[in-house]
Amino acid sequence: MRILHTMLRVGNLDRSIDFYTQVLGMRVLRRQDYPEGRFTLAFIGYQEESEGAVIELTHNWDTGQYELGTAYGHIALEVGDAYATCEQVKARGGKVVREAGPMKHGTTVIAFVEDPDGYKIEFIQRAT
Incomplete structure (x- = not known):
């Protein structure tokens, strides 16, 4: 077994992709829209998914902001x-x-x- 990815729900996908690529130096590995479900998934990271864990950014089209809660760390x-x-x-x-x-x-x-x-x-x- 190995860790594949960590999923984060984001309110603005383009803004989040800009942060992770332009500020932290990751790259977009793949991105796909799911119109029937009204969401987009973007996988970002420093390595290919076959080589290391990545981050999955999930953008639900009808949700502009999330409450992070108190359980999430970093x-x-x-x-x-x-x-x-x-x-x-x-x-x-x-x-x-x-x-x-x-x-x-x-x-x-x-x-x-x-x-x-x-x-x-x-x-x-x-x-x-």
Whole structure:
């Protein structure tokens, strides 16, 4: 068994795709409209689906916004330099909600950004 993808419901698919591709550097792997069901699925990631886990963005055409709830945590991405990655995100118009620095009660360097729908993405700096 392996993890295939994580699904996020988004209110504006184009805005979300722009964030994940332009701000975080992922690419659209596939996208399909389902007119009878009134939804679109877009799969994005850094690798092909056969090589690693990806994110499925689900856009229900009649829903412009979702409540995130209190159970959702975050998606974690490994980065080489969390400080530099935060600066790149800000330069590309992204929102850093926790600047890079050591985690509480530890030494691992982390940071958090937020996508257009409010989902949190954690950057974990690769140990050297």
